[in-house]
Amino acid sequence: MQLAVLGSPIGQALSPVLHRAAFQALGLDWTYHAIDCTPDRLASFLGELDDTWAGLSLTMPLKQSVVPLLDRASDTVVRTGAANTIVVSDGQLIGENTDLYGMTQALSDAGVTTACGVTVLGAGATACTALAAAHELGCDRATVIARNAGRARQFLGPAAERIGVKVRITPWTTAPAHLEAELVISALPPGAADELAPLWKPAAGTLMDVLYRPWPTPLAQAAATAGRRVIGGLPMLVHQAARQVELQTKCPRPPYEDMLTAASAAVHQLDTTT
Incomplete structure (x- = not known):
């Protein structure tokens, strides 16, 4: 075969x-x-x-x-x-869609089996998977930080409704206010989230970055330095x-x-x- x-x-x-x-x-x-x-x-x-x-x-x-x-x-x-x-x-x-299985298994392996607050960085197909993972973790509300909020609403809005998660889609400029969520999932391509790296404040929580190369990403490295548990994409x-x-x-x-x-x-x- x-x-x-x-x-x-x-x-x-x-x-x-x-x-x-x-x-x-x-x-x-x-x-x-x-x-x-x-x-x-x-x-x-x-x-x-x-x-x-x-x-x-x-x-x-x-x-x-x-x-x-x-x-x-x-x-x-x-x-x-x-x-x-x-x-x-x-x-x-x-x-x-085995991406959902992969995401939830990787989170579970790292000890993340529930989440009340979830922030998703990005608004493409992987962001939809992240919303579905949030739902699997028991989260019924999530914030999506989108580089193009208008296009994100057209795509993610209906998907979030089908998934069963209430979603708030906000512009890229609001990202600093949402990095303290219990779980942050970056569903962005290489380099897209680098500018957010200096914005982490010391706190508990988890970052899942779906990238695996290059690793660690600047976002992941900064999150770890700030005290977050970090899960890579591999x-x-x-x-x-x-x-x-x-x-x-x-x-x-x-x-x-x-x-x-x-x-x-x-x-x-x-x-x-x-």
Whole structure:
């Protein structure tokens, strides 16, 4: 069987490393590719899949644009409006969002199982996942700090309603007032949150930064210095990939530790060669 991760740009995606490590540990002679694919090419690519395909992973900018192309979608996909996983079964494309599983598992591993106050930095597909994670942690109200508040309201407003979280979307300039939340989740691309690093004040709480490279980010480093518990993006990435492996291979115990070891080695190699 074959699988692939689709997105653009795709050059440094870790998904091939993670899934190939899983297949090796499970004794599966399966292949996994990285394919550059933009939203305008996605429908034609999906239409050409045959019965040699077990599934796909989806990264930016495809997580939202893939949803209307699915034959079936999980409740998590419907609520968040984003899918990062496709399982090919009996000719149908079944969509799932394992990012939510990855985020909640990474938080749980670090001891975060509840949260009353949550601040989300960013307003894209990962921010929707962060709102769903907040809901899983028992939080019914969250603040979203958006670089484009108007666009965020159009996208995140309906998603928050489906998820069941009341959300307050505020401009980027208000970020300093909301960094003292019990849990802050940064769902921003590299460099986007760097300017917030000097704004942390000494306090308890947790920062989850979904980035894993470069690590630590200036935001994470400053939060740790200010006394926050800090969770990086690599455990989330590996947990979500392990859940993909479980869904796509039907193996009930994906080899998380093998995948984490492979991912850590790959990140270290990238850091030492760039």
